[in-house]
Amino acid sequence: MDDLLAARLQMAVSLGFHIIFACIGIAMPFLMAASGYRYLRTREPLYKDLTKVWSVGVAIFFAVGAVSGTALSFELGLLWPEFMEHAGAIIGMPFSWEGTAFFLEAIALGLFLYGWDRLPPWIHWSSGVVVGISGVASGIFVVAANGWMNSPAGFDWVDGKAYNIDPVAAMFNDAWFTQALHMTLAAFAATGFAVAGLHAFLLLRHPNNLFHQKALRIALTIGAIAALLQPLSGDLSAKDVAERQPAKLAALEALYETSQPADLLIGGIPNDETRKVDYAIHLPGMLSFLAHGDFSAKVIGLDAFPREDWPPVLIVHVAFQIMVACGGILALMSVLFLVLQWRKSPWLFKRWFLWTLVVISPLGFIAIEAGWTVTEVGRQPWIIYGIMRTADAVSPMPGLVVPFLLFTFLYLLLAFVLVWLMYRQIKTLPDRYASARLTSNAPTQLE
Amino acid sequence: MLFIVIAFLVISLLFYVLFGGADFGAGIIEIFAGKRHYQTISKAIAPVWEANHIWLILVVVILFMGFPLIYADMSRYLHIPLLALLVGIVLRGCAFTFRHYDAIKDQSQDWYTFIFRISSLFTPLFLGMVAGGMLVGRMPVTMADGSFYSLFIAPWFNLFCLAVGVFTVCLFAFLAAVYLIGEARSEEETHTFVRAARNSNIALVLAGGLVFATAAWEGLPLVSLFINSAGAIAALVLATLSLPLLWVALVRKHVVASRLLAGFQTLLVLGAWFWVEYPVALRYENGKALTLFEAAAPAATQQQLALALIVGSLLILPSLYYLLRTFKKPVRV
Structure with a gap:
């Protein structure tokens, strides 16, 4: 395997692994805090138990996220030293703020997890909220740094060196807001639906279990709101990408020829040789509308760029379709859920609804992985868009396939152990928490 | 501004050694003290290890934002020990968390414990090797016609x-x-840790001697660097003179005095080393050195970094104090 490919794959594996924990670290504390709030207001022991159960989830995923994030902060240099040598001074600023946010998150989490008996209740609860806020802030800072790679700002590039560095302008680059918004909503939608799916599965096995019913409602409410807002944020992102990175938009829509108006393609397999997309459904003028808000607008195709500046069209196009499809399904389910919730419908805990929740529970995270594939692969062949090529940034060390395989093995192993650990957590839940045995037929048993 | 950033770099590194280091050390102590004490050790580090670990992230961020040339060359030529360090950090953190949170305590505990201890041992080893690699003077000047080994x-x-x-x-x-x-x-546990402190202290002094001896062997003028610096000599003398005080504090089992003295000695030794090297950050095989000033990012970057660090520490330090205080006082029942 050539070193550039190995380095890119190692980065993909590391980011793809870390992003799951980062997203859970962003959204899960809010689930935990929502349940904690209910407990403080109602004093129902069930909510205290639910808060504790979720906080253990936060603790486990935060720890893995923290160490895999540490690995990433080194891997940036280990794999892309040329990039970091030039970019560090320009784009370090969001990372320096992220360090602060991350520090506060770790401190607040320590207080929340171990402070049940040591802190006044509302201070304890607030520490849980601080965990969530710091998590969101960390995510925004890191995504702002990624935004800069897509939309470089805050420096002049002369003869392979950066001059007139302005870290503030670099941080608030043109891409930071749309990317950060899309990522933050994605974290809430994916985590909400994943957690809801898990509790739905447990409800199928233990029908009428009150603990899982309450958990499902909280998780799904948060997930559904985010999943409903996500298409709006996606629309902002699409228009933004059309403006800033026309090559990426052309690749994700597999638009080979500049067109006016341009069709939106659903599905299809792009073929770089024939410059055609096979088996796709065409929606006339739709891409012009989505990209520029006008059904007859011109959309730049890949033909406007030299062949060596094209991103890998097939990967980007397919990943984009997957992301949109997953996001679409979640948005539709959100509408259904919110209607059922609002009408207080008994359908909410019917088997078919629960099964649907189980089946769609991984879609949010699949969408996140696919979405990052669009962002990152869609930026290729550039590591800093239009400034530095990925091939010129890679580590000079030969044999990069070895660290790639090492990290892949390590993360696969950790993923396997984590699933096993969660399984054992769930299996013992009724033994450890009395309220996890309550059914909705006899809700006052404990009170 | 640059000096503020350098101060934060040094302080973060020192705090990582003092606090994050102690968490790794707890894993090492577990190897020697045995399984009986693992409850105490887990309980002591569980609420704080993640916060302590973040000092390292701060060091990395300050390096790549404030001194990108240092970070880039370390990443290029110390790739292998840094990789081993990362694997150790990931394994140690995960094994500790998994051991703590596994709902069923069975044989798997032995596996977590094994990984936790082994990684607690080899991670600091590679951390030290990275630090040594920066200063020993073997950094290649250019990529051209070097073998993989060189x-x-x-x-x-x-x-x-x-x-x-x-x-x-x-x-x-x-x-x-x-x-x-x-x-x-328990009394018995106190005794175990006092003995561990004594043994590791002796090992530490011997290892310190080894550092000077191997420096001479590798042609690094570490001894003369120290001898030519009055401040460094003073620090080392002070550290040595305070050793008996530490031993007395240990024998008397005086917790606060022992902790302060151990921290004070670490500060003196690391401070002296930093003092004699300053402002050198990397030494190359052609005898040249890269200083903090040469590697520093432009002033605009330093200014933003210093601002982030100052504001950040105003938020972090009170919270950290609150965290440590919360878990260092007995529970009111």
């Missing part, structure tokens, strides 16, 4: 780096032992 192995694979690694392991174990005395829950 470019990516030789910079860190030598006796001096190994000695610095061993020194780091001993230092972390020593800090952990002193810290754990205050966490002991």
Whole structure:
């Protein structure tokens, strides 16, 4: 395997692994805090138990996220030293703020997890909220740094060196807001639906279990709101990408020829040789509308760029379709859920609804992985868009396939152990928490 | 502004050694003290290890934002020990968390414990080797016509780096032992940790000697660097003179005095080393050195970094104090 490919794959594996924990670290504390709030207001022991159960989830995923994030902060240099040598001074600023946010998150989490008996209740609860806020802030800072790679700002590039560095302008680059918004909503939608799916599965096995019913409602409410807002944020992102990175938009829509108006393609397999997309459904003028808000607008195709500046069209196009499809399904389910919730419908805990929740529970995270594939692969062949090529940034060390395989093995192993650990957590839940045995037929048993 | 950033770099590194180091050391102590004490050790580090670990992230961020040339060259030529360090950090953190949160305590506990201990031992070893590799003077100047060995192995694979690694392991174990005395829950446990503190202290002093000896062996003028600096000599003398005080504090089982003295000695030794090297950050094989000033990012960057660090520390330090205070006072029942 050539070193550039190995380095890119190692980065993909590391980011793809870390992003799951980062997203859970962003959204899960809010689930935990929502349940904690209910407990403080109602004093129902069930909510205290639910808060504790979720906080253990936060603790486990935060720890893995923290160490895999540490690995990433080194891997940036280990794999892309040329990039970091030039970019560090320009784009370090969001990372320096992220360090602060991350520090506060770790401190607040320590207080929340171990402070049940040591802190006044509302201070304890607030520490849980601080965990969530710091998590969101960390995510925004890191995504702002990624935004800069897509939309470089805050420096002049002369003869392979950066001059007139302005870290503030670099941080608030043109891409930071749309990317950060899309990522933050994605974290809430994916985590909400994943957690809801898990509790739905447990409800199928233990029908009428009150603990899982309450958990499902909280998780799904948060997930559904985010999943409903996500298409709006996606629309902002699409228009933004059309403006800033026309090559990426052309690749994700597999638009080979500049067109006016341009069709939106659903599905299809792009073929770089024939410059055609096979088996796709065409929606006339739709891409012009989505990209520029006008059904007859011109959309730049890949033909406007030299062949060596094209991103890998097939990967980007397919990943984009997957992301949109997953996001679409979640948005539709959100509408259904919110209607059922609002009408207080008994359908909410019917088997078919629960099964649907189980089946769609991984879609949010699949969408996140696919979405990052669009962002990152869609930026290729550039590591800093239009400034530095990925091939010129890679580590000079030969044999990069070895660290790639090492990290892949390590993360696969950790993923396997984590699933096993969660399984054992769930299996013992009724033994450890009395309220996890309550059914909705006899809700006052404990009170 | 640059000096503020350098101060934060040094302080973050020192705090990582003092606090994060003690967490690694706890794993090392577990190897020698045995399974009986694992409850105490887990309880002592569980609420704080993640916060302590973040000092390292701060060091990395300050390096790549404030001194990108240092970060880039370290990443290029010390790739292998840094990789080993990362694997160790990931394994240690995960094994500790999994051991703590596995709902069923069965055989799997032995596996977590094994991974936790092994990674607690080898992670500081590689951390020390990275530090040694920066200063030993084997960094390649150019990529051109170097073999894999001379470019990516030789910079860190030598006796001096190994000695610095061993020194780091001993230092972390020593800090952990002193810290754990205050966490002991029985007379017998106190005794175990006092003994661990004594043994690791002796090992630490020997390892320190080894660092100087191997430096001479590898042609690094560490001894003359120290001898020519009055401040460094004073610090080392002070550290040595305070050793008997520490021993008395240990024998008397005086928790606060032992902790303060152990921290004070670490500060003196690391401070003296930093003082004689300053402002050198990397030494190359052609005898040239890269200083903090040469590697520094432009003023605009330093200004933003200093601002983030100052504001950040105003938020972090009170919270950290609150965290440590919360878990260092007995529970009111």
